[in-house]
Amino acid sequence: xxxxxxxxxxxxxxxxxxxxxxxxxxxxxxxxxxxxxxxxxxxxxxxxxxxxxxxxxxxxxxxxxxxxxxxxxxxxxxxxxxxxxxxxxxxxxxxxxxxxxxxxxxxxxxxxxxxxxxxxxxxxxxxxxxxxxxxxxxxxxxxxxxxxxxxxxxxxxxxxxxxxxxxxxxxxxxxxxxxxxxxxxxxxxxxxxxxxxxxxxxxxxxxxxxxxxxxxxxxxxxxxxxxxxxxxxxxxxxxxxxxxxxxxxxxxxxxxxxxxxxxxxxxxxxxxxxxxxxxxxxxxxxxxxxxxxxxxxxxxxxxxxxxxxxxxxxxxxxxxxxxxxxxxxxxxxxxxxxxxxxxxxxxxxxxxxxxxxxxxxxxxxxxxxxxxxxxxxxxxxxxxxxxxxxxxxxxxxxxxxxxxxxxxxxxxxxxxxxxxxxxxxxxxxxxxxxxxxxxxxxxxxxxxxxxxxxxxxxxxxxxxxxxxxxxxxxxxxxxxxxxxxxxxxxxxxxxxxxxxxxxxxxxxxxxxxxxxxxxxxxxxxxxxxxxxxxxxxxxxxxxxxxxxxxxxxxxxxxxxxxxxxxxxxxxxxxxxxxxxxxxxxxxxxxxxxxxxxxxxxxxxxxxxxxxxxxxxxxxxxxxxxxxxxxxxxxxxxxxxxxxxxxxxxxxxxxxxxxxxxxxxxxxxxxxxxxxxxxxxxxxxxxxxxxxxxxxxxxxxxxxxxxxxxxxxxxxxxxxxxxxxxxxxxxxxxxxxxxxxxxxx
Numbered sequence: 001x002x003x004x005x006x007x008x009x010x011x012x013x014x015x016x017x018x019x020x021x022x023x024x025x026x027x028x029x030x031x032x033x034x035x036x037x038x039x040x041x042x043x044x045x046x047x048x049x050x051x052x053x054x055x056x057x058x059x060x061x062x063x064x065x066x067x068x069x070x071x072x073x074x075x076x077x078x079x080x081x082x083x084x085x086x087x088x089x090x091x092x093x094x095x096x097x098x099x100x101x102x103x104x105x106x107x108x109x110x111x112x113x114x115x116x117x118x119x120x121x122x123x124x125x126x127x128x129x130x131x132x133x134x135x136x137x138x139x140x141x142x143x144x145x146x147x148x149x150x151x152x153x154x155x156x157x158x159x160x161x162x163x164x165x166x167x168x169x170x171x172x173x174x175x176x177x178x179x180x181x182x183x184x185x186x187x188x189x190x191x192x193x194x195x196x197x198x199x200x201x202x203x204x205x206x207x208x209x210x211x212x213x214x215x216x217x218x219x220x221x222x223x224x225x226x227x228x229x230x231x232x233x234x235x236x237x238x239x240x241x242x243x244x245x246x247x248x249x250x251x252x253x254x255x256x257x258x259x260x261x262x263x264x265x266x267x268x269x270x271x272x273x274x275x276x277x278x279x280x281x282x283x284x285x286x287x288x289x290x291x292x293x294x295x296x297x298x299x300x301x302x303x304x305x306x307x308x309x310x311x312x313x314x315x316x317x318x319x320x321x322x323x324x325x326x327x328x329x330x331x332x333x334x335x336x337x338x339x340x341x342x343x344x345x346x347x348x349x350x351x352x353x354x355x356x357x358x359x360x361x362x363x364x365x366x367x368x369x370x371x372x373x374x375x376x377x378x379x380x381x382x383x384x385x386x387x388x389x390x391x392x393x394x395x396x397x398x399x400x401x402x403x404x405x406x407x408x409x410x411x412x413x414x415x416x417x418x419x420x421x422x423x424x425x426x427x428x429x430x431x432x433x434x435x436x437x438x439x440x441x442x443x444x445x446x447x448x449x450x451x452x453x454x455x456x457x458x459x460x461x462x463x464x465x466x467x468x469x470x471x472x473x474x475x476x477x478x479x480x481x482x483x484x485x486x487x488x489x490x491x492x493x494x495x496x497x498x499x500x501x502x503x504x505x506x507x508x509x510x511x512x513x514x515x516x517x518x519x520x521x522x523x524x525x526x527x528x529x530x531x532x533x534x535x536x537x538x539x540x541x542x543x544x545x546x547x548x549x550x551x552x553x554x555x556x557x558x559x560x561x562x563x564x565x566x567x568x569x570x571x572x573x574x575x576x577x578x579x580x581x582x583x584x585x586x587x588x589x590x591x592x593x594x595x596x597x598x599x600x601x602x603x604x605x606x607x608x609x610x611x612x613x614x615x616x617x618x619x620x621x622x623x624x625x626x627x628x629x630x631x632x633x634x635x636x637x638x639x640x641x642x643x644x645x646x647x648x649x650x651x652x653x654x655x656x657x658x659x660x661x662x663x664x665x666x667x668x669x670x671x672x673x674x675x676x677x678x679x680x681x682x683x684x685x686x687x688x689x690x691x692x693x694x695x696x697x698x699x700x701x702x703x704x705x706x707x708x709x710x711x712x713x714x715x716x717x718x719x720x721x722x723x724x725x726x727x728x729x730x731x732x733x734x735x736x737x738x739x740x741x742x743x744x
Contacts, residue, residue, distance in 0.1 A: 112179065113177055114174040114175065114176055114177070115155040115157045115177055116155070116174060117172050119141045119142060119143055119155075119483075120141075120143055120147070120479070120480040120481075121141070121474070121478075121480055121481045121483060122139055122141040122142075122155070122470075122471040123139060123140050123456070123458065123471045123472050123473040124186050124395075124457040124471075125137060125139025125140075125155075125185070125459050125470070125471055126139065126187050126198065126459070127459035127460075128191035128196055128461075129161065129461045129463060129521070130193065130196070130221060131193070131506045132162040132463065132506075132508070133159070133161065134158060134159040134160075134461050134463075134468065134470070135156075135189065135191075136155070136156070136157055136470055137155070137156050137189055137196075137198065138152075138153060138154055138155065138156075138181075138185060138187070138198075138201065139185045139186075139457075139459075140153070140185055140473075142480075145479035145480055149206045149207060150204075150207070151204075151206075152183045152204035152209070154177050154178060154179070154181060154182070154183040155177065156174075156176065156177060156178065157172055157173060157174045157175055158175065159171065159468065159484075160172075160173070161461075161468065161500065162500055164497060164498060166496060166497045167482065167485055167486060167495075167496055167498070168496075170484040175224075178217075180217065180226050181198055181217040181226060182201070184203055185201055185202055186202055186253075186457070187199055187201025187255075188200055188201075188256075188264070189255075190255065190257045190264030190294065190296075191257050191259070191264075192259070192262060193259070193506075194222055195219065196221065197216060197218050197219075197264060197296070197317075198217045198218075199216065199249075199255070199264070199292075200249055200251055200253060200255070200266055200269065200275075201251055201275075202275055203275075204274075205274055208274075208281075209274070210277065211274060211275055211276060212277065214247055215229065215232070216228070216229040216230075216247075216294075216316075216317070229315075229317070231246070232246070232247040232317075232319055233245060233319065234246075234319045234320060234321050235305060235306040235318055236304075236305050236306075236320075237301075237303045237304035237305055237322075237378070238303045238304075239322050239325040239326075239379065240304075240321055240322050240324070241290075241321045241323045241324075245321070248271065248275075248276060249275045249276065250266065250269035250292070251269055251270060251272070251337075252269050252270060252337040252338050253266050253267055253268050253269025253270075254266070254267045254268060254339040254340050254341035254358065256342060256343050257343075258375070259507070259517075260518050261299065261301075261351075261375070262295060262298065262300075262313075263293060263294065263295050263296065263301065264293070265292070265293055265341060265353060266292045266294075267290075267291050267339070268287070268288045268290070268291075268335065268336045268337055268355075268358065269288050270285045270286060270287045270288060270337045271285060271286045271288070272284075272285035272286070273285075287336060287337055287360050288335055288337075289333060289334065290321055290322065290328075291321075291322040291323075291325070291328075292320075292321055292322075293319070293320045293321075293322060294317055294318070294319055295307065295313045295317055295318040295319075296313065296317055297312075297314060297315050297316070297317050298313065299312060299313055300312055300313075301318065303320065303376075303378055304320050322378050326381060326556075327380050327382065328380045332382075333371065334360075334365065336355075336358040336359055337359070337360065337394070338358050338359065338395045339355055339356060339357045339358025339359075339394070340355075340356045340357055340396055340398040342354045342356065342399075342400050343400065343520075344409045345409070345518040345520060345564050346409075346518070346563040346564040347374075347437070347557040347561035347562065347563065348374040348376045348377065348557040349375075350376040351375055351518065352373060352374055352557050352558075353373040353375065354370050354371070354373075354411065354434075354436075355370065356370065356396070356398055356411070356413060357392075357393050357394060357413070359392070362420065364392035364393070366392075367385070367389040367392060367393075367441075368384065368385050368389040369383070369384050369385065370382070370383050370384075370385060370439065372556060372557065372558060374557045381555060381556030381557070381558070383439055383558050384439070384551040385434065385440065385441055385550075385551070386439065386441070386549075386551055387440045387535070388443065390430065390432045390443070391430075394416060394418075394419055395415075395416050395417060395456045395457050396413050396414060396416030396456075397413070397414055397416075397459065397469070397472075398411055398412060398414070398460065399411070399462040399467055399489075400462070400520055401489050402513065402520040402523045403526075403541065403542035403544070404512050404513075404541045404542050405512065405541055405543060405565055405566050406512075406513065406542065406563055406565045407544040407547065407563055407565055408436065408437070408528060408536055408538070408542065408563070409436045409520065409563070410433050410434070410435050410436070410528065411433065412431065412432075412433055412462075412489055413431070413432045414430075414432075414460060414467070414469065414487070415427065415429065415430075415454065415455045415456055415458055416428050416456055425456075425475070427453075427454035427455055427456050427473070427474060429452065429453065429454035429455070430443065431443075431444040432444065433529075433531070435535060435536055436563075437546075437548055437549055437558065437562075437563060438536045438544070438546045438548075438550050439549045439551065439558075440535050440536070440550050442532055442535055444492050445492070446492075446493075449493055450494055450496070452469065452472075452485045452494065453474045454474065454475070455471075455472030455473060457473045458470065458471055459471055459472075462489065462522035462523070463508055463524075464498075464499065464500060464501040464504070464522070464524055465489050465490055465501075465522070465523060465527070466486050466487065466489060466498060466499065467486070467487040467488075468486055469486070469487065470484060471483045489526055489529070490525075490526055490528070490529055490540070492529050492531060501525045503524070504524035504525075505524075507519075508522050508523070508524040509523060509524060510523050510526070511524070512566040512568045512569075516566070527541065528540050528541070528542060528544075541568045542568065547562065615731075617734070618727070618730045618734055622725065622726075622730040622737070625725040625730065625737050625740055626724070629724055725737065
């Protein structure tokens with residue numbers, strides 16, 4: 001059931017009666033006419049002389065003036081001050097089962113004031129970014145330092161992320177404050193491309209307020225109007241509770257939107273006197289661990305029976321309460337509130353959700369073990385992290401940014417607080433990165449930077465690769481807070497301004513991911529920082545070498561799935577990084593494509609292994625051949641010194657040697673080929689033309705320099721002609737060298 005609100009309802013939620021135009025009592029008029037003209041025999045005469053008919057033109061003229069002048073009364077200040085009981089309102093509330101338009105309004109609401117953006121501080125608001133505009137609704141706000149009461153508000157304003165601005169003068173605009181949607185804090189604002197959906201939150205506790213039965217409020221961006229969807233009920237589906245149950249309002253849970261699926265999720269939270277009608281303040285609150293899913297109008301969801309077979313959700317959307325998803329109903333999956341919920345594409349057919357932080361009054365959720373929800377199977381798993389973990393905390397804010405090639409998704413978590421001991425809360429100012437799929441925590445070094453005061457309950461969004469922080473509770477020591485801060489996700493620095501980038505699509509995706517609906521919004525211009533590269537490998541564009549959890553997953557999407565990866569090209573068309581395609585939600589039938597990088601790396605590694613083996617073999621051959629050469633030289637020296645009994649298998653017999661005088665010089669002649677084989681006839685002559693004894697090769701003093709004339713022909717003949725074997729020669733012709741040592 002929808003209610004179209006262009007104005008406001010009264011505090012009780014009921015609309016005033018519609019304005020009724022004045023009318024005359026026809027019976028009274030007839031009676032007075034009969035008595036006044038009794039005895040007149042001519043009805044026609046009576047009609048022409050009747051005072052009634054003499055007044056008729058005047059009444060008609062008066063009625064016409066009222067019709068013309070009546071709309072002008074809306075703009076009169078004294079009418080507005082008199083309240084909506086006088087003439088109603090410009091527009092109203094319509095309670096019907098189908099969509100309605102503003103021109104059908106029949107119940108009035110008073111004119112709404114624009115939100116005052118000049119406040120002392122604000123925190124715990126609901127926010128969403130649509131097409132470069134950040135919408136912020138409700139939460140707490142104060143107008144003076146030390147204010148304790150009346151901090152709940154229905155403020156509604158925007159932050160322009162399509163323009164650059166300084167944090168001291170952000171580009172904000174106040175929107176009309178609606179009285180239909182409740183003044184709540186710690187709820188969530190889901191968003192589609194053209195609507196916002198307000199779910200959950202807690203109402204004021206100072207002064208105490210009584211919550212109304214939950215109703216979903218939709219803000220239609222194009223028409224700038226609020227529409228009420230009353231009495232929402234759940235439907236049965238995968239791992240869900242029974243259907244046809246009223247949707248209850250939870251507070252201080254964790255929300256996220258998955259735009260490509262057209263769904264919003266709200267995890268855990270609690271029920272108490274400020275979320276649920278009829279709940280006594282003496283009754284302890286109940287913490288939850290359910291996951292509430294809302295499918296936006298016009299979208300499909302096979303996990304819900306109502307939408308089986310590709311049906312789309314109607315104008316009221318479709319609700320499902322997941323309570324039995326895997327470990328969800330086990331003791332190791334605790335109830336909690338005040339955490340953060342982040343969407344990561346890939347790994348499962350529809351991506352995964354990560355629950356980070358949160359807790360109860362006296363306990364916290366682990367930071368070294370993350371709860372992972374597989375959207376496609378509606379099942380929860382646990383995944384251990386690596387690296388030093390952040391301190392336990394509640395109410396941090398978190399955003400996710402994708403590497404250009406999609407090989408890693410990096411989750412930035414900022415702030416939060418420790419609730420223990422009660423009344424001595426400690427707010428945090430640190431920034432951490434959980435890089436996925438490695439699931440490694442990386443603490444950001446912000447020393448020397450202008451870090452904002454520690455805070456909890458801030459509203460965070462990411463656009464153009466920059467984390468925009470709005471509001472946050474800073475504790476009792478700070479009187480007022482400017483409330484707008486910007487952190488560069490790639491440079492890991494707090495900035496004094498927001499730098500709007502040119503280009504990008506309406507969802508602000510990476511250029512390489514614009515054609516894929518699963519590409520993360522807000523990542524345009526983002527690059528992987530060096531602190532993350534040092535942990536997962538790669539470069540600013542991606543190329544992560546760690547593509548699985550550092551602590552291996554045993555089951556679930558982190559054990560079987562992969563990231564959705566993309567090819568990144570420079571502006572000149574050159575490919576800077578290319579990775580394989582992983583399981584991507586059914587877009588390629590669930591099959592993995594070839595991992596080009598892994599194939600290339602394997603081939604290169606194989607080539608290096610073969611080369612190393614060859615070099616090792618050649619080194620062995622060279623050492624053997626060099627040893628033979630040295631032995632030959634030693635034997636030759638002994639023979640020249642008069643040791644004829646020393647023989648070598650490499651020396652020719654004396655009968656095969658002959659003398660070839662060549663004047664005063666000395667020569668070495670190969671009678672077969674010039675570079676003859678073993679057993680070639682050789683003659684060495686001294687300066688007198690006499691042969692060496694028994695045809696023994698000349699002494700070393702007559703050889704060419706050791707190591708000289710090294711060529712590809714280094715072989716066994718080198719031993720005979722006096723050339724020392726070279727390693728280069730062995731490399732170029734190892735076969736001939738091998739023959740030498742085999743004959744030894």
